[in-house]
Amino acid sequence: MKNILITGGAGFIGSNFINYILDKRDDYNIVNIDKLTYAGNLENLIPSQNKKNYKFIHGDIINTELINYLFEKYELQYVINFAAESHVDRSILSSKEFVVTNVLGTNCILDVARKYKVKKFLQVSTDEVYGSLGKDGLFTEKTPLSPNSPYSSSKASADMLAIANYHTYELPMVITRCSNNYGPYQFPEKLIPLMIINSIHDKKLPVYGNGKNVRDWIFVTDHCQAIELAFEKGINGEVYNVGASTEMENIEIVKLILNYLKKSESLIEYVTDRLGHDRRYAIDSSKISNTLGWEPKYSFEDAIIKTIDWYLSNKDWWNRIITGEYLQYYQKQYKN
Ligand code: NAD
Numbered sequence: 001m002k003n004i005l006i007t008g009g010a011g012f013i014g015s016n017f018i019n020y021i022l023d024k025r026d027d028y029n030i031v032n033i034d035k036l037t038y039a040g041n042l043e044n045l046i047p048s049q050n051k052k053n054y055k056f057i058h059g060d061i062i063n064t065e066l067i068n069y070l071f072e073k074y075e076l077q078y079v080i081n082f083a084a085e086s087h088v089d090r091s092i093l094s095s096k097e098f099v100v101t102n103v104l105g106t107n108c109i110l111d112v113a114r115k116y117k118v119k120k121f122l123q124v125s126t127d128e129v130y131g132s133l134g135k136d137g138l139f140t141e142k143t144p145l146s147p148n149s150p151y152s153s154s155k156a157s158a159d160m161l162a163i164a165n166y167h168t169y170e171l172p173m174v175i176t177r178c179s180n181n182y183g184p185y186q187f188p189e190k191l192i193p194l195m196i197i198n199s200i201h202d203k204k205l206p207v208y209g210n211g212k213n214v215r216d217w218i219f220v221t222d223h224c225q226a227i228e229l230a231f232e233k234g235i236n237g238e239v240y241n242v243g244a245s246t247e248m249e250n251i252e253i254v255k256l257i258l259n260y261l262k263k264s265e266s267l268i269e270y271v272t273d274r275l276g277h278d279r280r281y282a283i284d285s286s287k288i289s290n291t292l293g294w295e296p297k298y299s300f301e302d303a304i305i306k307t308i309d310w311y312l313s314n315k316d317w318w319n320r321i322i323t324g325e326y327l328q329y330y331q332k333q334y335k336n
Pocket residue numbers: 007008009010011012013014033034035036037038039040041059060061062081082083084085086087101105124125126127155177178179180181182187
């Protein structure tokens with residue numbers, strides 16, 4: 001059995017990963033520590049919550065004492081670090097929590113992992129650390145880090161701390177850098193769930209700038225599978241880019257959602273652009289394909305429909321979010 005600490009496992013990707021992995025394998029004991037910020041939701045974990053090899057701990061990754069205690073109590077040997085403040089727009093409003101969790105929190109987990117001589121530390125990172133592309137080219141693992149937002153800067157800092165731990169202390173560590181995810185349980189502040197829910201409610205769809213910014217989309221389960229492979233077979237000290245070669249302009253996605261839901265394009269509202277808005281992301285994932293044999297299984301055409309249908313069938317899930325914490329958070333942020 002592998003005793004694995006998963007951080008941030010109540011968020012979008014972390015919960016998809018736990019549900020995916022516990023459904024598939026019985027050689028993982030998972031301890032999931034999550035602070036349950038606005039983005040953490042234990043409902044996402046209903047498929048896993050009663051499994052005997054799953055344990056939830058409500059806590060903060062910056063709490064060194066608690067992390068030490070968990071390593072002792074559960075004899076942890078592995079870490080997969082998902083926990084983060086993840087939304088670029090929030091980081092533009094206020095960067096402090098991003099530095100606290102993404103930088104200091106990751107540093108804390110790295111310190112404890114090193115002390116307990118973990119067998120593998122997987123840092124879940126993002127393609128945003130590479131900055132923005134022009135019309136051509138792809139991010140490779142050799143692309144210099146050039147983050148532009150407070151969020152991506154904090155993630156780049158976390159990556160550098162993880163790399164420093166490998167070089168300085170030989171911590172067995174790998175990093176995955178994935179492109180934009182979509183799928184079930186994504187918090188409705190991110191483009192795709194926000195646009196689906198606003199369309200369902202006949203509310204305006206706020207498209208930043210001219211809508212021509214490009215993101216490279218991947219279905220969340222494909223990302224989870226890449227993490228599993230990098231965790232099991234990734235070479236220590238290596239970075240693996242993950243993406244499904246699905247570049248889309250934001251406006252194309254918004255129109256696709258409206259079209260599928262049979263809503264009018266007059267709901268589209270072009271609004272003031274995001275500050276420092278990265279123009280284009282596009283990932284070269286040939287390294288993980290050629291060395292670890294990873295390939296995405298879901299086509300965008302099928303998985304976006306699967307995702308829209310999931311939101312249509314799970315209105316209770318997102319209604320609870322929209323009417324509760326989510327609104328309160330935004331009211332507080334935007335009033336101050
Ligand atoms: P999310 O915001 O949905 O979830 C983050 C989770 O971390 C939440 O459950 C939250 O409660 C928890 N958390 C936050 N601060 C914490 C703290 N101090 N201690 C413990 N738990 C804490 O994010 P996500 O979209 O699931 O992203 C997960 C990871 O994947 C992040 O590291 C993100 O940078 C990375 N990533 C995301 C994407 C994407 O498209 N969403 C793409 C590439 C990489």
